Amino acid sequence: MLVLENVSAGYGSFQALFGVSLEVNAGESVAVIGPNGAGKTTLLRVISKLINPTSGEIRMEGRALTRVPAYEVISRGIAQVPENRRLFPRLSVQDNLKMGAYLPAARAKFAERLEMVYTLFPRMKERHAQLAGTLSGGEQQMCAIGRALMSGPKLLLLDEPSAGLAPVVVQAIFEVVRRMSAEGYTVLIVEQNVRQVLKVVDRAYLLETGRIKSSGNSAELLSNEEIRKAYLGL
Amino acid sequence: MKYAALALLAAAPLLGMGNYPLHLLILCLLWACVYTSWSVMGRLGMVSFGHGAFMGIGAYVVVMGWNHYGLSPWIGTPIALALAAAVAFLIGYPCFRFKIVGHYFALVTLALSEVTRLIIVALRDQTGGSLGVTPKTALADVSYSLNALQFSSKLVWFYVILAFWLGGLWIWKKVDESMGRLALEAISQEEDAAASIGINVTKLKLGVTILSALMTCMGGVLYAQYQLYVNPDTVSGIGISLQMVFGVIAGGMFVRLGPTVGAAFTLLLAEGLRLWFGNQYHGLDLTVYGLMLVLFIIYMPKGILGAASGALEKRRMVRAGA
Amino acid sequence: MDIFDVFLLEAVLNGLLLGGILALLALGLNLVFGVIDVVWICYAEMIMIGMYAVYYLHNVYHWPLWLAFASAIAIVALGGAALHHLVIRPVLAAEPINQLLVTGGVLFFLQAAATLVFGVEFRNLGIRLPQLQFGEMYLSMARLIAFGVALAAMIAMSVFLKRSYLGTAIRAISQDRQIMPLMGVNPNRIFLVTSALGGALAGVAACLLVLQYDIHPAIGLSFGPITFLICVLGGLGNMMGGFIAAFIFAQFISVGGFFLHVEWGYVLAFLFFIAVMFWKPQGILGGK
Numbered sequence: 001m002l003v004l005e006n007v008s009a010g011y012g013s014f015q016a017l018f019g020v021s022l023e024v025n026a027g028e029s030v031a032v033i034g035p036n037g038a039g040k041t042t043l044l045r046v047i048s049k050l051i052n053p054t055s056g057e058i059r060m061e062g063r064a065l066t067r068v069p070a071y072e073v074i075s076r077g078i079a080q081v082p083e084n085r086r087l088f089p090r091l092s093v094q095d096n097l098k099m100g101a102y103l104p105a106a107r108a109k110f111a112e113r114l115e116m117v118y119t120l121f122p123r124m125k126e127r128h129a130q131l132a133g134t135l136s137g138g139e140q141q142m143c144a145i146g147r148a149l150m151s152g153p154k155l156l157l158l159d160e161p162s163a164g165l166a167p168v169v170v171q172a173i174f175e176v177v178r179r180m181s182a183e184g185y186t187v188l189i190v191e192q193n194v195r196q197v198l199k200v201v202d203r204a205y206l207l208e209t210g211r212i213k214s215s216g217n218s219a220e221l222l223s224n225e226e227i228r229k230a231y232l233g234l
Numbered sequence: 235m236k237y238a239a240l241a242l243l244a245a246a247p248l249l250g251m252g253n254y255p256l257h258l259l260i261l262c263l264l265w266a267c268v269y270t271s272w273s274v275m276g277r278l279g280m281v282s283f284g285h286g287a288f289m290g291i292g293a294y295v296v297v298m299g300w301n302h303y304g305l306s307p308w309i310g311t312p313i314a315l316a317l318a319a320a321v322a323f324l325i326g327y328p329c330f331r332f333k334i335v336g337h338y339f340a341l342v343t344l345a346l347s348e349v350t351r352l353i354i355v356a357l358r359d360q361t362g363g364s365l366g367v368t369p370k371t372a373l374a375d376v377s378y379s380l381n382a383l384q385f386s387s388k389l390v391w392f393y394v395i396l397a398f399w400l401g402g403l404w405i406w407k408k409v410d411e412s413m414g415r416l417a418l419e420a421i422s423q424e425e426d427a428a429a430s431i432g433i434n435v436t437k438l439k440l441g442v443t444i445l446s447a448l449m450t451c452m453g454g455v456l457y458a459q460y461q462l463y464v465n466p467d468t469v470s471g472i473g474i475s476l477q478m479v480f481g482v483i484a485g486g487m488f489v490r491l492g493p494t495v496g497a498a499f500t501l502l503l504a505e506g507l508r509l510w511f512g513n514q515y516h517g518l519d520l521t522v523y524g525l526m527l528v529l530f531i532i533y534m535p536k537g538i539l540g541a542a543s544g545a546l547e548k549r550r551m552v553r554a555g556a
Numbered sequence: 557m558d559i560f561d562v563f564l565l566e567a568v569l570n571g572l573l574l575g576g577i578l579a580l581l582a583l584g585l586n587l588v589f590g591v592i593d594v595v596w597i598c599y600a601e602m603i604m605i606g607m608y609a610v611y612y613l614h615n616v617y618h619w620p621l622w623l624a625f626a627s628a629i630a631i632v633a634l635g636g637a638a639l640h641h642l643v644i645r646p647v648l649a650a651e652p653i654n655q656l657l658v659t660g661g662v663l664f665f666l667q668a669a670a671t672l673v674f675g676v677e678f679r680n681l682g683i684r685l686p687q688l689q690f691g692e693m694y695l696s697m698a699r700l701i702a703f704g705v706a707l708a709a710m711i712a713m714s715v716f717l718k719r720s721y722l723g724t725a726i727r728a729i730s731q732d733r734q735i736m737p738l739m740g741v742n743p744n745r746i747f748l749v750t751s752a753l754g755g756a757l758a759g760v761a762a763c764l765l766v767l768q769y770d771i772h773p774a775i776g777l778s779f780g781p782i783t784f785l786i787c788v789l790g791g792l793g794n795m796m797g798g799f800i801a802a803f804i805f806a807q808f809i810s811v812g813g814f815f816l817h818v819e820w821g822y823v824l825a826f827l828f829f830i831a832v833m834f835w836k837p838q839g840i841l842g843g844k
Contacts, residue, residue, distance in 0.1 A: 048738060070737030080738050088731045091724070099728050102721055103740045151740065281653050328834035336652050337595055341788045342833050348781045349826040356819035472781055476597075476660050483657060517671030517773070524665025531658040532646045 001026045001186055002047070002078070002155055007056030009046045016042040018210045019056065024155065024188050029181035031197045031218075032190045033231065034207035040190040041083050043207065044159050047188075048080045049073050060155070075103055077154035081161065085144040089133025093124055093143055096132045100150030109152060117146040120176070138169035145176065156180070158189040162196065174200050194231040198222050240400075247392050256388050262501045263392075263399045264457060265481065269493030270402040271449030272478045274409060275442045277487045279335070283475045284325070284343025287350040288318045288447045290470025292454025294354055294361060297369045297464055300382065302360060307383040311455050315448055321346070322447035323440065330436040330443075344472060351471035366465025369458065383459045391460050398456060399494070402449060406490050409442065480527050486537025495539045564814065566693040571810030572803065573695065576703035577764055579802035581779065582786040583710055583795060584757030588636075590730045590793035591750040593652070594644055597659040600780030601666035602639070602755060606632040606762025607771045608670065611679050621683075629759030636755020637748050644751070645744075663776070670773035678770040685767060702764035709760050710799070713753075726750055730793065782809075782822070785829045804828075 002024040009017045016039040024030045032040050045051050047058060049070040058065040060076045068076070079100070087096050097117060101110045118125035121142040127135065132143055141161055148156055158177065162170040170193065178200040181187050191197035198204060198218045205215040206227065214224070221227050247256050272285050295314035299305035305313075325346055329339055354361050361367055372382035378390065385391055458464045467473055477500075485496025500523065507519035534541045585599050596602070606628045613624035643662055647654050685697040717723035725741050726749075736743045769775065786805050790797025805825050812821030 050734075050737065069742070071740055071742040074738065074740040082735055082738060086732055086735045088728045090731055091728055095724050095727075098721065098724050099739045099741075102725060106740075107721060147739075279653075281656075325830070332834065334833065337656060337792060338788060338833070340653070340656055341595070341784050342830065344781060345785050345826045345829050349823055349830075352819045352823045352826070356817055356823060472777060476663070479657060480661065480664070515672060516676065517668045520664060520668030521672050524661055524663075524668050527661030527664060528643055528658055531654050531661055532643070535650060535654055 001028075001061055002188065003057075003059045004047070005057040005059075007043075007046060007053045007058060009042055009051055009053045009056075011042075011051070015054075016210050017046065017053075020207070020210070020212055022205050022212065022215070024186060026154075026186055027184055028203065029177070029185075029187040029189065029201040031201040031204040032188070032207050033192070033194045033197060033204055033221075034213075035231075036192065037209075038207045039210040040192075040207055041159055042210075044080060044083075044157050044188075044190055047073075047078065047157060074151050074153070075105070077152075078157065079148035079151045079153035079155075080157040081141075081144045081148045081159060083159040084163065085140045087132040087135075087140055087143055087147070090131055092129050093132055093135070094128040096143055096147050097124075097150050100147035103151055106151045110150070113150050113152060117149055120149075120179075121146055137165050138172060141165065141169075141173055142176070153185075155186045155188060158187065160190060160192065162191065162193045170196060177201075194227070244393075244396060247389055253388060256392060258501060258505060260388060260392050260395055260460065262498050263395045264453065264460065265497035265501065266494035267395065267399050267402050267456070268450055268453035269478055269481045269485070269497050270399070270406060271446050271453055273482050273487045273493045274406060274449065275439075275446040276479070276482060278439070278442060280439060280443065281336075281340050281479065282343040282443075282446075283340045283472065283479065284346035285446075285450050285478050286347035286470040286472070286475035287321060287343075288450040289454035289457070289474065290347075290350045290354060290466065291318045291321065292451035293458035293464045293469040294454075296455050297367060297458050298360060301367065301370050306381050307455065307459060308381070311452075314455060315451055318447045318451035319444050322444045326440045326443040327436075330439045344475065347471055347475045351466045354466040354470060361466070364466055366463055366468075368463050371462070384462065395456060395460070398452065403490060403494075405445065405449065409445070413438065483535075483537055484527065484530055486540030486543075488536065489539045489543055492537050492539040496537065499538060562692045564811070566695070567810045567814035568807065569693065569695060570699065571807040573699040573703040573806075574810055575803035575806035576706040577699075577761065578779075578782065578786055578806050579799045580706035580709055580757065580761050580764070581783040582790065582798035582802050583713060584754040584761070585783055585787050586790070586793055586795045586798045587713075587726075587757065588750060588754040589787065590795070591726055592640070592644065592648075592747050593730075593793075594648075594655045595659065595784065595787075595792070596639070596754070597656060597780075597784075598639070598663040598666055598776075599754075599758060600776030600783060601663050601670075602632050602635055602758040603762045603765065603779075604670060604771070604773065604776045605635060605666060606759045607766040607769075607775065608674055608679075610763060610766045611681060611771055615679075615681060625763045628762055629756050632759035632762060633752045633756035636758065637752040639755070640748055640751035645747075663780075667773050667776065674773065676773060678772045680770045681766060683767065696768070698764075698767040701767065705760065705764055709757065713757070714795075722746075722749065782825070785826065789829055789832055 004020055004022050006019045006021055007017060008015065008019055020043060022032070032043060034040055042051070046053050047065070049065065049068060053066065060078060063076070065073065065076065088099065091099070097114060098110070101107055101113060106113070123139055124142060124146055127139065132140065135143060145158070145161070161173050161177065165173065174196050177187060177189060181200070181202075187201070189197060189201060198221060201218055203215065203217050204221050206213045206221070216224070246259065251259070268289065272282065275282060292314045295317060296307045296310035299310035299313065300307060325343065328334070329342060334342060355363050369382070369384070372379035372384050373386050377387065378385040454469055457469060481496040481500045482493045483496070484499050485494065486492030503523060503526070504519045507522055511518050530537070536544060585596060589595055609628035609631045610624045613619045613627055614621055619627070639659075639662065643658055644655065647658050685701070687694045688697055688700065717727055725736070725739070725746055729736050729741070729743060729746050733743060736746070782805065786801045787798050789805070790799070790801035808825035808828055809818070809821040812824040
């Protein structure tokens with residue numbers, strides 16, 4: 001579904017990604033793990049075209065994404081839950097979800113998808129009129145995921161969904177991710193919380209200092225000595 | 235070379251200059267004085283849309299004192315200066331204290347200049363309202379009156395205003411020297427950082443503001459005495475306040491002679507367009523002027539002199555590099 | 557009732573009516589600032605263009621008044637979009653103060669261009685709306701209409717902002733500009749639409765003002781500054797704040813003008829503004 005070939009990118013003279021190649025197939029859930037500053041967030045920003053790659057190819061369902069402006073990426077079926085959730089703090093929960101359905105194609109299915117999000121997160125239905133800025137961290141994350149789902153994406157990008165949340169909330173969020181991949185969503189998730197994320201995804205890539213260091217299915221990576229030492233503290 | 239240029243400027247009127255070019259030269263220096271005064275604070279990031287207030291105070295206090303109380307401008311001027319300083323303090327202190335900056339500072343000062351204009355208009359029984367007022371002439375039988383600060387000779391005015399212009403440039407230099415480049419840049423860009431290295435930002439800004447207000451006020455006094463006519467729209471209010479800002483931008487506010495270049499440029503542009511197209515196209519000069527301002531701010535935000543000296547610098551560096 | 561009080565009441569009511577139109581003026585400016593973070597210093601001059609448009613279409617080309625009004629609104633809306641595209645967009649990344657100044661340059665340009673094209677003569681539509689009498693009080697019909705239309709325009713605007721997708725995006729973009737593309741929103745398009753809307757509001761204001769005031773190239777200066785101050789007083793970009801501030805200002809002008817002269821009303825309003833700035837620099841409803 002999504003293919004990256006030799007993608008390099010950075011900010012100004014600072015290069016964050018060096019020839020990254022990866023692939024996400026339909027129905028899969030894939031994680032990119034790695035330490036802080038490895039370029040994980042940059043990777044997602046490149047896929048969403050919030051920054052342009054300096055070289056390399058990005059393809060979604062066989063069509064090049066490289067020259068598409070950022071605001072058209074979502075119409076190709078890619079929705080992102082950005083780092084730190086980035087809700088509109090002074091809009092209500094429902095208005096935030098409405099912004100997720102901004103695309104003309106999504107507007108037609110607004111009611112249906114709203115129902116779907118409220119079923120997935122009953123909490124959001126209770127709080128639909130509340131300003132998003134007043135939600136708790138976990139609720140905000142749910143709202144942000146809900147907002148991304150409102151566009152009816154084929155591929156969902158999640159950027160550090162567990163960051164800054166209490167452990168019990170983190171569990172709940174990963175449970176959501178697991179359920180979504182069980183329901184057939186294709187998910188690409190970027191995480192530092194290696195142990196938790198490897199429990200819910202099918203495959204993972206290890207990204208270090210802007211380069212893919214290794215990859216494999218979750219079970220393989222969980223038993224990999226290096227990863228166990230560096231990221232699982234074993 | 236600097237002194238040669240200055241000597242040439244000072245000698246210019248003696249080399250058989252016509253009355254009209256001399257008038258233009260005087261106006262140019264006068265506005266250069268006012269623009270320089272504005273830039274003394276403007277270049278520190280305090281963009282005031284309210285300097286019309288200080289100019290209006292200078293012009294009107296002196297003329298009113300003379301017309302209604304027979305007060306010589308020699309007494310009127312210190313009163314006007316004191317008033318301008320007080321107003322600058324009243325507006326500046328809370329602004330800098332509460333860190334009112336950017337848009338807010340510009341709009342608060344804009345209110346100030348409008349208040350001044352409206353007060354002048356509202357006191358129409360004394361000030362003549364929006365029709366303006368002429369200082370009572372003291373030149374009925376004499377060619378000059380020192381007491382009334384009125385001179386029929388343009389030559390006298392030329393040297394008086396030349397002196398004030400030089401004074402303005404000197405003050406600019408002194409401000410630079412006494413504060414040090416570092417402090418100047420620190421308060422205009424990183425206010426909190428400046429405070430943390432022990433610079434009393436509020437006090438510094440306030441001082442500069444009062445200085446700038448005093449200089450502008452002086453410009454107003456000179457303007458009224460030279461033109462022998464003032465009107466609320468030409469010395470106060472939003473129009474004149476914006477004119478100052480734009481004159482400075484055209485010339486370049488970060489270079490000492492920038493405001494002067496701006497004054498010369500705007501005056502020559504207006505006169506040139508007027509001569510070129512004649513008087514029947516009323517408003518053409520300002521239309522072109524407005525258009526140029528917009529283009530300036532978009533494409534040459536450092537102004538004529540700023541851009542020119544930037545380009546020179548670059549060439550010098552390239553040469554040094556080669 | 558004491559005659560004095562009747563006149564005072566009349567002044568208060570007139571102030572209320574004036575407040576309506578001032579609130580409309582502030583609304584357009586606040587909308588643009590809230591979304592794009594730029595103050596249109598030339599806002600009142602856009603209104604001036606709209607007033608001339610009505611005058612020329614109706615009095616010179618003899619279009620029906622309603623068509624002249626509709627066209628004027630469209631013209632100013634287009635003007636707003638053009639202003640954004642040609643002037644604001646190139647300086648969006650520049651220092652904020654340059655954005656303020658560039659529209660000041662447009663102020664000069666529009667004012668002078670109007671002088672060049674339309675001349676300095678005062679013009680008016682030649683429509684005289686009656687004074688309405690209530691007991692011993694007289695209220696201006698034109699002001700009453702302006703009040704009603706201004707209120708209706710504001711309600712329409714707030715419904716649009718609350719209900720529509722575009723309106724929601726306009727509210728959202730001021731809260732987080734960077735992630736708008738993730739929603740599929742092209743921020744440039746929103747800016748352009750907002751500018752056109754701000755222009756349209758200026759156009760509506762032009763239609764209402766042209767019923768009450770003569771048109772001349774410098775008319776913008778007589779209500780431009782007051783509009784800025786209302787917006788700052790209410791907190792720049794805060795539409796509710798601007799609404800309240802408009803009515804406060806209008807009372808100062810109307811009641812102050814009743815006791816003293818009309819300019820003193822303005823002076824009082826401006827001094828009040830300066831005083832408030834020291835007390836609450838973020839505006840009366842400013843939270844941050």
